[in-house]
Amino acid sequence: MHDPLAQAVAGFVKTPSAPAAPDSLSAVPSPSRPDPDLTSILDQALQQNATDLFLSSGRPPRIRRNGLITALDAPSPDRQQILALLPDEVARTTLEQSGSADFAVRWELPEGPRRVRVNLFRHLDGVSAALRPIRRRAPQLTELSLPEDLYQLATFSSGLVLVTGTAGSGKSTTLAALVDYLNRTRPRHILTIEDPIEYEHREIQCMIHQREVGSNVESFASGLRAALRESPDVILLGEMRDHETIAAALTAAETGHLVLSTLHSGSASTAINRIVDVFPGHQQPHIRTQLSLSLRAVLSQRLIPSRSGGLVPAIEKLMVTPAVANGIREGQDHFMRNAMLTGSEDGMITLERSLANLVRDRLIDRETALRTATDPNLLTHLLD
Incomplete structure (x- = not known):
């Protein structure tokens, strides 16, 4: 399968940092391009029309699609790979001081740049990142x-x-x-x-x-x-x-x-x-x-x-x-x-009229509509 993101080069601005203790965030190297494994994972998520990608150290990557969380068939990222997403010293310092950092990164693709929002955060078991690709075309x-x-x-x-x-x-x-x-x-x-x-x-x-x-x-x-x-x-x-x-x-x-x-x-x-x-x-x-x-x-x-x-x-x-x-x-x-x-x-x-229309158009079933309705009796009347 064609893999355009695997060819991408991230437009990150990296700031070198001074040596520090092994567990310090500032000791993590900042590569000039995203990790190839993470690029492959992001590509897989995009191909599956995911709205969000979740990376956690030592855990399988997961995506949100149609509102549900699903695991990807991909290797688990490690701590270093996730921390390498940090684009600069400001984000690195923010993460170290507050426990999380928000930033945007861009991948330069053959068809143009792809912007991705990232929230990188520390937790009990390590570090994680929630990635949301920015859509390039608004829907109708x-x-x-x-x-x-x-x-x-x-x-x-x-x-x-x-x-x-x-x-x-x-x-x-x-x-x-x-x-x-x-x-x-x-x-x-x-x-x-x-x-x-x-x-x-x-x-x-x-x-x-x-x-x-x-x-x-x-x-x-x-x-x-x-x-x-x-x-x-x-x-x-x-x-x-x-x-x-x-x-x-x-x-x-x-x-x-x-x-x-x-x-x-x-x-x-x-x-x-x-x-x-x-x-x-x-x-x-x-x-x-x-x-x-x-x-x-x-x-x-x-x-x-x-x-x-x-x-x-x-x-x-x-x-x-x-x-x-x-x-x-x-x-x-x-x-x-x-x-x-x-x-x-x-x-x-009303919500009930909207639900009745969805049932008649065979987009949802009657039971789902009744569970959702504010007034199930009104919905029953509209459907019968």
């Missing part, structure tokens, strides 16, 4: 088994659009697809603030600047404040983690920018409370008012095991109509669920 919604009408979420002239879900539910991938749609269809200035960058967007119609927390900006909040002075039309904010970031995002949405972001929330209807509850009680009425004026839509998604053995997304979508905006402002949280139940003409959909 149809490739993700998502409806194309979700592209409308990227067409608002201003406001806040949230994609919510648990960790690993594909939130960042959906946002990447929305940015790709804008890039293909509209001349805009898009600024992204990500941690880490997961897709590299090549400019088509849009001017795109991608910034990474820790490398290009100190934090989401500081990057967002800077973005307001950089004349963007669209700001992709990788995650709304704290009240400072949320406050800055709401300000950006109120001042004529379209802000696309993610939030850890189990459903569209609970996302509002997740945002409001971050703030002290005396600020919450003001935050509700801001949300009622700036929030445009909430898309919640979760990945469901499919009949074919992969994963397929089930969604619910809340569109902020005038009635929904009033419910947000007044704290009538029960109204969000009712709005989705009756708001199909406004483009809303």
